[in-house]
Amino acid sequence: METIPERLAAIRLEMDRIAHRSSRRAQDIELLCVSKTQDASRIQQALVAGQRLFGENRVQEAQDKWPALQQTYPDAKLHLIGPLQSNKARQAVELFDVIETVDRPKIAQALAHEIQRAGKAVDMFIEINIGSEPQKAGILPQNADLFIKQCREDYGLSVKGLMCIPPQGQQAAPYFAFLAQIAKRNEVTGLSMGMSADYPIAIQLGATLIRLGTAIFGERAKIE
Numbered sequence: 602m603e604t605i606p607e608r609l610a611a612i613r614l615e616m617d618r619i620a621h622r623s624s625r626r627a628q629d630i631e632l633l634c635v636s637k638t639q640d641a642s643r644i645q646q647a648l649v650a651g652q653r654l655f656g657e658n659r660v661q662e663a664q665d666k667w668p669a670l671q672q673t674y675p676d677a678k679l680h681l682i683g684p685l686q687s688n689k690a691r692q693a694v695e696l697f698d699v700i701e702t703v704d705r706p707k708i709a710q711a712l713a714h715e716i717q718r719a720g721k722a723v724d725m726f727i728e729i730n731i732g733s734e735p736q737k738a739g740i741l742p743q744n745a746d747l748f749i750k751q752c753r754e755d756y757g758l759s760v761k762g763l764m765c766i767p768p769q770g771q772q773a774a775p776y777f778a779f780l781a782q783i784a785k786r787n788e789v790t791g792l793s794m795g796m797s798a799d800y801p802i803a804i805q806l807g808a809t810l811i812r813l814g815t816a817i818f819g820e821r822a823k824i825e
């Protein structure tokens with residue numbers, strides 16, 4: 602079985618290969634290591650291998666694990682990739698460098714307030730419910746333009762990108778292309794799309810950030 606550093610090295614090579622094949626620059630695509638459910642010793646193996654960008658989906662779990670790791674690796678950066686409640690906005694702003702799941706005015710407002718209060722720069726990605734699935738988080742595609750404008754103009758947030766999780770069990774490509782289209786017409790440059798199963802096509806379609814968990818750590822225990 603491959604080790605975490607070996608998997609990371611293989612993924613980085615693959616990213617370079619796909620970027621080249623897609624006529625893109627490798628340095629325009631970042632690897633977010635999704636460390637949710639992983640314990641500190643496994644995360645440390647990725648850190649030792651040089652990985653610095655990590656994603657967690659729960660504020661509480663990230664608070665439990667990351668302050669200690671950041672003592673040793675102060676240049677590690679954290680993205681929140683899971684749902685955020687407005688009563689956790691303060692903690693989220695304190696801990697995370699990027700919040701990828703901004704998807705409604707209430708949370709945008711809470712984040713704007715906490716960012717101002719903390720005087721800390723935190724970048725925002727807007728999560729789009731790209732398949733318009735009733736159970737899923739994210740702003741609906743037809744409301745995206747207005748919401749992005751609102752985040753920028755009404756709340757003064759730094760909208761650095763869009764994020765999506767395409768519907769399960771379907772070809773992801775049309776959804777990635779759709780996300781890229783929404784980003785383009787709103788002059789948003791970041792595209793967080795592509796997970797372990799579909800990152801090659803995401804890179805081909807313009808991803809600037811791919812979010813990989815399973816490909817780095819192996820299958821997660823089922824409780825998430």
Ligand SMILES: *Cc1c(COP(=O)(O)O)cnc(C)c1O
Nearest residue numbers: 635658682796797812813814815
């Ligand atoms: C868990 C998770 C990932 C990583 O998924 P893998 O299939 O393990 O690569 C990516 N993005 C989000 C939002 C997640 O919750």
